[in-house]
Amino acid sequence: MKAVVCSILLSVPLLATGTGLPVSFEPNVGQVDARVQYLARGKAYTLFLTAGEAVLSPDGQKPLRMVLAGANPVLAPRGLIQLPGTANYFLGNDPARWRTGVPTYAKVAYDRVYPGIDLVYYGHSAGLEFDFIVAPGSDARRIALRFDGADALEIGTAGELVVRAGAGAVRWRKPLLYQIVEGRRRAINGSYEIRGAKLAGFRVGPYERTRPLVIDPVLMYSTYLGGSSAENSTGVSSDDRKSAMTVDAVGNAYVTGNTESAAFPVVGGVQAVNRGGADAFIVKLNAAGTAVVYSTYLGGSGTDRAYGIAVDASGSVYLTGRTQSADFPVTNALQTDLRGGEDAFVTKLAPSGTSLVYSTYLGGSAQDDGHAIAVDAGANALVTGGTESNDFPVLSAFQTTHRVGQVDAFLAKLNPQGGALVFSTYLGGTNFDHPEGVAVDSAGNAWVAGYTGSADFPTVGALQSALRGIADGFVTKFDPRGGVSFSTYLGGTGPDVIYGVAVDGAGNGYVAGTTTSTDFPTTRGAFQERHAGGLDGFVAKLGPAGSSLSYATYLGAATEAQEDMALAIAVDSSGSAFVTGTTTSSGFPVVDAFQRLFGGVRDAFVTGLAPDGSAVVYSSFFGGSGVDYGYGIAIDGAGNVFITGRTFSEDLPVPGAIQPDFGGQGDAFVAKIAARAPAGLLRAVPAASFRPGGALSAESIASAFGTDLAQSVEAAQLTPLPTTLGGTQSRVRDSTGTERLAPLFFVAPTQVNFLVPSGTAPGPATLTVLRGGQAVATAEMRIQAVAPGLFTANADGHGAPAAIAIRIAPDGTQSHQLVFQCGAAAGTCQPVPIDLGGPGDQVVLTLFGTGIRGRSSLQAVQASIIGPPLEVLYAGPQGEFVGLDQVNVRLPAQPIVRDVQELRLVIDGRLANPVLIHLK
Numbered sequence: 005m006k007a008v009v010c011s012i013l014l015s016v017p018l019l020a021t022g023t024g025l026p027v028s029f030e031p032n033v034g035q036v037d038a039r040v041q042y043l044a045r046g047k048a049y050t051l052f053l054t055a056g057e058a059v060l061s062p063d064g065q066k067p068l069r070m071v072l073a074g075a076n077p078v079l080a081p082r083g084l085i086q087l088p089g090t091a092n093y094f095l096g097n098d099p100a101r102w103r104t105g106v107p108t109y110a111k112v113a114y115d116r117v118y119p120g121i122d123l124v125y126y127g128h129s130a131g132l133e134f135d136f137i138v139a140p141g142s143d144a145r146r147i148a149l150r151f152d153g154a155d156a157l158e159i160g161t162a163g164e165l166v167v168r169a170g171a172g173a174v175r176w177r178k179p180l181l182y183q184i185v186e187g188r189r190r191a192i193n194g195s196y197e198i199r200g201a202k203l204a205g206f207r208v209g210p211y212e213r214t215r216p217l218v219i220d221p222v223l224m225y226s227t228y229l230g231g232s233s234a235e236n237s238t239g240v241s242s243d244d245r246k247s248a249m250t251v252d253a254v255g256n257a258y259v260t261g262n263t264e265s266a267a268f269p270v271v272g273g274v275q276a277v278n279r280g281g282a283d284a285f286i287v288k289l290n291a292a293g294t295a296v297v298y299s300t301y302l303g304g305s306g307t308d309r310a311y312g313i314a315v316d317a318s319g320s321v322y323l324t325g326r327t328q329s330a331d332f333p334v335t336n337a338l339q340t341d342l343r344g345g346e347d348a349f350v351t352k353l354a355p356s357g358t359s360l361v362y363s364t365y366l367g368g369s370a371q372d373d374g375h376a377i378a379v380d381a382g383a384n385a386l387v388t389g390g391t392e393s394n395d396f397p398v399l400s401a402f403q404t405t406h407r408v409g410q411v412d413a414f415l416a417k418l419n420p421q422g423g424a425l426v427f428s429t430y431l432g433g434t435n436f437d438h439p440e441g442v443a444v445d446s447a448g449n450a451w452v453a454g455y456t457g458s459a460d461f462p463t464v465g466a467l468q469s470a471l472r473g474i475a476d477g478f479v480t481k482f483d484p485r486g487g488v489s490f491s492t493y494l495g496g497t498g499p500d501v502i503y504g505v506a507v508d509g510a511g512n513g514y515v516a517g518t519t520t521s522t523d524f525p526t527t528r529g530a531f532q533e534r535h536a537g538g539l540d541g542f543v544a545k546l547g548p549a550g551s552s553l554s555y556a557t558y559l560g561a562a563t564e565a566q567e568d569m570a571l572a573i574a575v576d577s578s579g580s581a582f583v584t585g586t587t588t589s590s591g592f593p594v595v596d597a598f599q600r601l602f603g604g605v606r607d608a609f610v611t612g613l614a615p616d617g618s619a620v621v622y623s624s625f626f627g628g629s630g631v632d633y634g635y636g637i638a639i640d641g642a643g644n645v646f647i648t649g650r651t652f653s654e655d656l657p658v659p660g661a662i663q664p665d666f667g668g669q670g671d672a673f674v675a676k677i678a679a680r681a682p683a684g685l686l687r688a689v690p691a692a693s694f695r696p697g698g699a700l701s702a703e704s705i706a707s708a709f710g711t712d713l714a715q716s717v718e719a720a721q722l723t724p725l726p727t728t729l730g731g732t733q734s735r736v737r738d739s740t741g742t743e744r745l746a747p748l749f750f751v752a753p754t755q756v757n758f759l760v761p762s763g764t765a766p767g768p769a770t771l772t773v774l775r776g777g778q779a780v781a782t783a784e785m786r787i788q789a790v791a792p793g794l795f796t797a798n799a800d801g802h803g804a805p806a807a808i809a810i811r812i813a814p815d816g817t818q819s820h821q822l823v824f825q826c827g828a829a830a831g832t833c834q835p836v837p838i839d840l841g842g843p844g845d846q847v848v849l850t851l852f853g854t855g856i857r858g859r860s861s862l863q864a865v866q867a868s869i870i871g872p873p874l875e876v877l878y879a880g881p882q883g884e885f886v887g888l889d890q891v892n893v894r895l896p897a898q899p900i901v902r903d904v905q906e907l908r909l910v911i912d913g914r915l916a917n918p919v920l921i922h923l924k
Contacts, residue, residue: 027044027045027051027126027127027132028044028087028089028108028109028110028127028296029042029043029044029053029083029108029109029110029111029112029125029127030042030043030044030091030106030107030108030109031083031106031107031109033103033106034101034103035091035093035095035103035106036052039054039055040052040053040054041053041054041055041080041081042081042083042109042112044112044125044127044132049061049132051125051132053081053112053125055078055079055080055081056071056072056075056077056079057069057070057071057072057152058070058125058134060174067153068151068152068153068154068167068169068174069151069152069153070149070150070151070152071149071150071151071152072117072118072123072147072148072149072150073148073149073150073203074118074146074148075117075118076116076117076118079114079115079117080114080115081112081113081114082112082113082115083107083109083111083112084109084110084111084112084113084124085109085110085111086107086108086109086110087107087108087109087110087295087296088295088296088297089108089295089296089297089298089299090104090105090106090107090108090298090299090357090358091103091106091108091298091299091300091301092104092105092106092298092299092300092301092357092358093106093300093301094300094301094302094303094333094360094363095283095301095302095303095304095333096304096305096331096333097304097331097332097333097334098331099333099335102333104357104358104359105358108296110126110127111124111125111126112124112125112126113125117136118142118143118146118147119142119143119146120138120139120141120142120143121136121137121138121139121142121144121146121147122136122137122139123135123136123137124137133220133221134220134221135218135219135220136206136218136219136220137216137217137218138216138217138218138219139216140213140214140215140216141213141214144206144208144217144219145205145206145208147205147206147219148199148203148204148205149203149204149205150202150203151167151169151202151203151204152202153169154167154168154169154202155168155169155170156168156201157198157201157202157203157204158198159195159196159197159198160175161860161861161864162177162178162789162860162912163177163178163195163196164176164177164178164196165196165204165221176196176221177221177766178195178196179194179195179196179206179219179220179221180218180219180220180739180740180765181193181194181206181208181209181211181217181218181219181220182217182218182220182740183211183212183215183216183217183218184215184216184218185212185215188741188742189740189741189742191740192208192209192210192211192217193208193209193210194206194207194208194209194219195207206219248260248261248310248311248312248313248376248635248636248648249313249636249637249638249646249647249648249674250313250314250315250638251315251638251639251640251646252315252319252640253317253640253641254291254640254641255291255640255641255642255644256288256289256290256291256297256319257288257289257291257293257638257646257674257676258286258287258288258289258313258315258321259286259287259289259313259636259648259674260284260285260286260287260310260311260312260313260323260325261284261285261309261310262282262283262284262285262308262309262310262325282303282307282308282309283301283302283303283308284301284302284303284308284309284310284323284325285299285300285301285302285310286298286299286300286302286310286313286321286323286353286357287299287300288321288357289674291640293674293676297357298356298357298358300353300357302323302333302351302363303327303329303332303333304327304329304330304331304332304333305329305330305331306327306328306329306330306332307327307328307329308325308326308327308328308329308332308349309325309326309327310323310324310325311324311325311326311373311374311375311376312324312325312374312375312376312377312387312442313377314377314378314379314385315379316379316383317381318355318383319355320352320353320354320355320361320383321352321353321355321357322350322351322352322353322377322379322385323349323350323351323352323353323377324348324349324350324351324374324375324376324377324387324389325348325349325373325374326346326347326348326349326372326373326374326389327342327346327347327348327349327365328342328345328346329342330342332349332363332365333351333360333363334363334364334365335360335362335363336360336361336362336363336364336421336422336423337362337363337364337365337422337423338350338362338364338365338366338397338418338422338423338424338425339364339365339366339367339397340364340365341365342365342367343365343367343368343369343393343395344367344368344369344370344371344372344393345370345371346367346371346372346373347365347366347367347372348365348366348367348372348373348374348387348389348391349363349364349365349366349374350362350363350364350366350374350377350385350387350416350418350422351363351364352385352422361421361422362421362422362423363422364418364422364423366387366397366416367391367393367396367397368391368393368394368395368396368397369393369394369395370391370392370393370394371391371392371393372389372390372391372392372393372396372414373389373390373391374387374388374389375388375389375390375438375439375440375441375454376388376389376439376440376441376442377442378442378443378444378450379444380444380448380450380484381446381448382420382448383420384417384418384419384420384426384448385417385418385422386415386416386417386442386444386450387415387416387417387418387442388413388414388415388416388439388441388442388452388454389413389414389439390411390412390413390414390437390438390439391406391411391412391413391414391430392406392410392411392412393406394406396414396428396430397416397425397428398428398429398430399425399426399427399428400426400427400428400429400485400486401427401428401429401430401486402429402430402431402462402482402486402487402488403429403430403431403432403462404429404430405430406430406432407430407432407433407434407458407460408434409432409433409434409435409436409437409458410435410436410437411432411436411437411438412430412431412432412437413430413431413432413437413438413439413452413454414428414429414430414431414439415427415428415429415431415439415442415450415452415482415486416428416429417450417486426485426486427485427486428486429482429486431452431462431480431491432456432458432461432462433456433458433459433460433461433462434458434459434460435456435457435458435459436456436457436458436475437454437456437457437458437461437478438454438455438456439452439453439454440453440454440455440501440502440503440504440505441453441454441502441503441504441505442505443505443506443507443513444507445507445511445513446509446511447484447511448483448484449481449482449483449484449489449511450481450482451479451480451481451482451505451507451513452479452480452481452482452505453477453478453479453480453502453504453505453513453515454477454478454501454502455475455476455477455478455500455501455502455517456471456475456476456477456478456493457471457474457475458471459471461478461491461493462480462488462491463491463492463493464488464489464490464491465489465490465491465492465549465550465551466490466491466492466493466550466551467490467492467493467494467546467550467551467552467553468492468493468494468495468525469492469493470493471493471495472493472495472496472497472521473495473496473497473498473499473500473521474498474499475495475499475500475501476493476494476495476496476500477493477494477495477500477501477502477515477517478491478492478493478494478502479491479492479494479502479505479513479515479546479550480492481513481550489549489550490549490550490551491550492550494515494525494544495519495521495524495525496519496521496522496523496524496525497521497522497523498519498520498521498522499519499520499521500517500518500519500520500521500524500542501517501518501519502515502516502517503516503517503518503569503570503571503572503585504516504517504570504571504572504573504583504637505573506573506574506575506581507575508575508579509577510548510579511548512545512546512547512548512554512579513545513546513548513550514543514544514545514546514573514575514581515543515544515546515573516541516542516543516544516559516570516571516572516573516581516583516585517541517542517570518539518540518541518542518568518569518570518571518585519535519539519540519541519542519558520535520538520539520540521535522535524540524542524556524558525553525556526542526556526557526558527553527554527555527556527557527617529555529616529617529618530555530556530557530558530617530618531557531559531613531614531617531618531619531620532557532558532559532560533557533558534558535558536558536560536561536566536568537566538560538566538567538568539560539566539567539568539569540558540559540560540568541558541559541560541568541569541570541583541585541587542556542557542558542559542570543555543556543557543559543570543573543581543583543613543617544556544557545581545617554616554617555616555617555618556617557613557617559583559593559611560587560589560592561587561589561590561591561592561593566587566588566589566591567586567587567588567589567606568585568587568588568589568592569585569586569587570583570584570585571583571584571585571586571633571634571635572584572585572634572635572636572637572647573637574637574638574639574645575639576612576639576643576645577641577643578615579615580612580613580614580615580621581612581613581617582610582611582612582613582622582637582639582645583610583611583613583637584608584609584610584611584626584634584635584636584637584647584649585608585609585633585634586606586607586608586609586632586633586634586649587602587606587607587609587625588605588606589602590602590802592607592609592623592625593611593620593623594623594624594625595620595621595622595623596621596622596623596624597622597623597624597625598624598626598677599624599625599626599627600624600625601625601694601800601801601802602625602627602802603625603627603628603629603632603695604627604628604629604630604631604632605629605630605631606627606630606631606632606633607625607626607627607632608625608626608627608632608633608634608647608649608651609623609624609625609626609627609634610622610623610624610626610634610637610645610647610677611623611624612645624677626647626649626675627651628651628695628698629695629915629917630651630652631651631652632649632650632651632652633649633650633651634647634648634649635648635649635650636648636649644676644677644678645676645677646674646675646676646677647674647675647677648673648674648675649673650673651673686708686709686710686713686771686773686781686782686783687708687709687710687783688700688706688707688708688771688783688785689706689707689708689709690704690705690706690707690791690793690854690855691704691705691706691707691757691793691795691854692705692793692794692795692796692801692853692854692855692917693793693794693801693916693917694707694800694801695793695801695917698791698793699785699786699787699788699791699855699914700760700769700785700786700787700788700791700855701760701787701788701789701790701791701855701858702760702761702762702763702764702787702858703759703760703761703762703857703858703887704759704760704791704793704854704855704887705749705757705758705759705760705854705887705888706757706758706759706760706785707755707756707757707758708734708755708756708757708758708771708773708781708783709754709755710754710756710773710780710781710783711753711754711781712753712775712780712781713732713751713752713753713754713755713756713773713775713780713781714729714730714731714732714751714752714753714756714775715730715731715732715753715775716730716752716753717730717750717751717752717753718730718732718750718751718752719749719750720747720748720749720750723886724747725747725748725749725759725886726747726748727745727746727747727748728745728748729748729750729751730751731775731776732748732751732756732773732774732775733745733746733748733773733774733777734746734748734756734758734771734772734773734774735771735772735773735774736760736761736764736769736770736771736772736785737769737770737772738764738765738767738769738787739765739766739767739768739769739787740765742763742764742765744761744763744764745761746758746759746760746761746771747759747761747886749886756773759886759887760787764787765787766787766788766789767786767787768784768785768786768787769784769785769786769787770782770783770784770785771783771784771785788914789858789860789912790855790856790858790859790860790911790912790914791855791914792853792855792856792909792910792911792914792915792916793853793854793855793916793917794806794851794852794853794891794909794916794917794919795852795853795854796833796917796919797824797826797833798826798830798831798832798833800831801917802917802919803824803833803834803835803919803920804823804824804833804834804835804836804919804920804921805823805824805851805852805907805919805920805921806824806852807823807824807849807850807851807852807919807921808820808821808822808823808849808850809821809822809823809838809847809848809849809850809895810847810848810849810850811839811840811841811845811846811847812845812846812847812848813841813844813845814844814845821838821839822836823835823836823838823849823921823922824836835904835920835921835922836922837922837923837924838895838921838922838923838924839924840895840896840897840899840923840924841897845897846894846897847894847895847897848877848892848893848894848895849892849893849894849895849907849921850890850891850892851890851891851892851893851909851919852882852888852889852890853888853889853890853891853909853916854887854888854889855889856879856880856889856890856891856911856916857880857881857889859879859880859911859912860912862876862878862879864911864912865879865891865909865910865911866909866910866911867891867893867907867908867909867910868907868908868910869896869899869901869905869906869907869908869921869923870899870900870901870905871896871899871900871901872896874893874894874895874896874907875893875894876891876892876893877892877893877894878890878891878892879891879892879911891909895923899923901923902923902924903922903923904920904921904922905920905921905922905923906918906919906920907919907920907921
């Protein structure tokens, strides 16, 4: 069985310092204005720390200053706890301005900001935190926070501080106040207080004045965030699709992309060096996914985007992409100047990440983009991309000229020093020709794959010699000297797009993509021979000669006309092809899955095929309740699968993550899926929605799944619920460090159902299952004040709700009806029509769930179907069963749609799992 052992959210604009790992702090060594002493990048913001203020700069939006009013005027921040990772800046073409090996720190401290009061900034999985440490006998009321640039301050319904500026707001969670007593945290009552239009402080309850006091606010989120990147008709952003990753022989992961909106704005004269619309980045993560080895910015004063990445046996990293910067960093370059409005670039970093082996433009006088890169055993770089230039540099070319048309593909091979071409060639016909991937086999042959609309695309020894649709995939194999071994179309009569290519040790090639063709050339005995409708993924294996298919299969929900898109592919040592992509199909095939159930609107997935393509050996959704894409995939020598992509889900499954929280507006993610499930793996999910990685709340019902959790099957018989069943216990440690035993409903060797203990504080938490007092498994959880989930008739979080409808006649007579009907087999429950009655009748739908009772107000509960919002009559504890909540909504007498439709419940901005009801 495969299992996700770590998953990291990468707050997209912030990838220079930690790819979503806890916020780290860099000393300013010239990468920003001299007045800045430390800087940090968090979730969609940059923080500048100067001697007298903290400047919070949400990406591309109005900055906000936090000044300590009345504080010590002479302050000198210092870094605490140096981290293993370093940051590197190759920005601009002046090497004297490059900065490498910049240390990173876990904390920054300001001593004696007020008499007897220190200030410490640090990162946490929940975001940016700063602690005021009040020495015994000192006065906490002296602390005063002035927010220059704010329009208004207010205290929210959950006690958070809301700082409004312009069209947005920044929020700090209700402060935690505590003292350490006998080695444990003792909570102290406290809150924010507004002292003026731009001034806030803290109200502190009684505490022991002879002990230090800690006041701990947490930056929750910012609503300043800009819009997401535009998507094309397939729903895949062209820029995002080409973000990429790779792994080295020991399992270190390398991720590349672009910072998009991370340009540092001018803040009162403080200007960071990123002057362009976007810079490329590279992040190296250790094999465990627990730390950044290095992170690097690469770019100039224009827009710079990285789309392809490769790593050689020595650990040198190769990048390609596109640049509009006339001052892009170049060294030991084949081409030193920007020749068109946009050129491709090729950059090689030394294994340490702190120096450039070479960096060069590659292009002609029109637009040129690097899409993908691979490296052969001799450290030669093979780069493919698209060009509109008639004067693109060619050498020993298979095709020497740009064909009259749109974009041609190109393939260029650079020597290990980067200063010379081994060969370079156009590849294309008189229509569009888009390469999407390149792979190099052990003999040094380069496989280029993509899609073309050219009826005269060059074919050699072709499996398919003619264009069959408006766009077909293509696969072209080049020998080490640039000659073509074979070149073929691959597709049916509909549009077919190849997005990824890989090769195995025997020289076979594998491609993955998407198609609407009902006649795509699948092979007999393949996993899925027939098109299911809509947009299906496909995977095909070609022999070394390219003249035959070893197998070709569709990949998608066998009976649904949805969108199933295979966007990247890798092959393990056994010849199993693994693909990732995105699907809107709840019926997408799953086998031995980490996440068995479809999470939401669109999920990423990872799927492995048998070497002969006849069966799926592993397949899992990977997504939350929002929109999720898998864009890149790689496999290390141990068979572990790594995927990267983008998520718009707050509840993406993130077991083992250093940062489990969503950063907003589309976070990148990296996940490592183990070849075998590690011992002691535990997954805790909401018992109603079953969302992997879903948040929980105090007094909500949860389920934990693992192995050897209990010796036998036991169920609680009475209330109050026991904390021990059959020798098994569940212990929850919350964000304050407080540990509590959880009340238990049920235990079995593979499952424990428990109640999240009352009083569990919001934030990250750890669940430990114990047998006989010994820990056998642990899981990370995320606790929120509200984590709504609805129970469903199929007990899987999908479909018809486990609910009843109550029809009230004008004379007060009530009648009840179930809203679902089940067949004999499990999982067959379906919504049945709800009779809305005649004139004057009212129908109330009673939904049952959990994680709802912590709502801030009844007005914060919103229910909707097609049409106007539904009236919510009640939302809170059910009153009879422990942990069970209830929501009563009035159904419309005259619904807009009388059919099956989705009911959505949102509480305090948190979406419950949608359910289906049928209105008659």
